Amino acid sequence: MPDSQILYLFVTLSATTVVLLVVLIALVIRRLSAGSSEDRQRHAEQVQTAVQEAVGQMQGRLATLNDDFSRIDNLIRTELGQNRKEAVFQDEQLRASLTGALGQNRDEMSRQLGEIRTTMEGRLQQLQQENAKKLEEMRLTVDEKLSQTVERRFTESFTLISERLEAVQRGLGEMRNLANNVVDLKNVLANVKSRGNFGEYQLGAILEEILSPEQYEKTFAPKPRSQQRVEFAVRMPGRGEGDGVFLPIDSKFPLEDYQLLQQAYEAGDNAEAEAARRKLMERVKRFALDVRDKYLNPPRTTDFAILFLPTEGLYAELLRQAGFADTMLRECKVLLAGPTTLIALLSSLQIGFQTLAIEKRSVEVGKLLAAVKKEFERFRSALEKIDQRLQQARKEIGDATHRADRIQTRLKGIDALPSAESELLLGGDNPDNAPASDPDDLPDDLPDDLLQITTGRSGADSHLPGDPEDEQ
DSSP states (O other), rough: OOOHHHHHHHHHHHHHHHHHHHHHHOOOHHHHHOOOOOOOOHHHHHHHHHHHHHHHHHHHHHHHHHHHHHHHHHHHHHHHHHHHHHHHHHHHHHHHHHHHHHHHHHHHHHHHHHHHHHHHHHHHHHHHHHHHHHHHHHHHHHHHHHHHHHHHHHHHHHHHHHHHHHOOOHHHHHHHHHHHHHHHHHHHSSSHHHHHHHHHHHHHHHHHSSSSSSGGGEEESSSOOOOOOEEEEEEEESSSOOOOOEEEEOOOOHHHHHHHHHHHHHTHHHHHHHHHHHHHHHHHHHHHHHHHHHHOTTTOOOEEEEEEEHHHHHHOOOOTTHHHHHHHHHHHHEEOOOOOHHHHHHHHHHHHHOOOOOHHHHHHHHHHHHHHHHHHHHHHHHHHHHHHHHHHHHHHHHHHHHHHHHHHHHGGGSOOOOOOHHHHHHTTTTTTTTTTOOOSSSSSTOOHHHHHHEEEEEEETOOTTOOOOHOO
């Protein structure tokens, strides 16, 4: 029996005994208080005796319990000793078994590790051999491709170099031809007439590119009874058909003066450059005065003309001189223009021409719309007449239908002939397939009612709406 159960039993018995003693004492005290003094004494003695007996019994029980406790303590100590011995024995056996198992596991793990090491070494050797083989194959492939690539690149490079050398040789030949052409051009431009033809050709090319042929004229005579001819004249349209003026455009190319100025710039001689600049400005001013005197004839021409300079360098050099272009326009009535400036000016004029043409077209369109409006009013009147005729025809058809109903009502009492006899009598093949009767084939003396039933029209109004007779 466990110690806790024994202790619990002892406590329970002690408590029970105490409770019995208390109950017994209470009963005795109650009986003593209820009886006489002799009875109380007798009862007190009995109670004392009973208490002594109870105490004796309790002492006996306590002695028994002490013996039981001693016996139980001895048993517990004996069992604890045996359990300790058994635990030590079991520990020794467990330690021995664990030592043996660990030894076996150590041997097994050593064996397995040896096998794994052997396998890994074999695999590593195999991988090394395969890698060496693949590296050798890759090296051979790379060497082969590298040699092919290098050979191909060398071939392409040599081919490209050869092509470039051929292109350089062709370029040198073209440069020689260009140098020869420059020399030829210089020789051509050395002639005054050739320079004039060069400027005229360039001016004509610009005009032909921007304007249409009817918008300018070549070798135009500003003054009717004069032999002077300007190279080109742009037709400036007016508001009316006969209105319009011409804008004279002449080209000049003072090459010698311009070359002297460029040579002075290259030599760095400021005095020579200033003298060449003044000479160039005087030459251009003489050209402008010549254009003003020969080609300006208002109102046949505009009150100013354009002096075309074939090169942008010459035009820029003249514009660089402060106030020179304004002086030419103010005093000589001549506007200086290089190739780019002339193109911009002619493009602006072309836009103005288009705007004016659109304006004229808008007037024509307005007139056309007015005529269409008038014609539409006539068309609407004709539609109203047709609508009236249609309403009248609809009314006449209704009347004819009403009269046909009345005739049919009148003929109800008459027996109808068979189809064959009616066809034979009337001389027709099939009423359903018979062609429509022609109004011209009907007798002239038919009444209007029968004429309406037969043709759907009255004799007085036998023509359809919209016939030429209605329009007349």
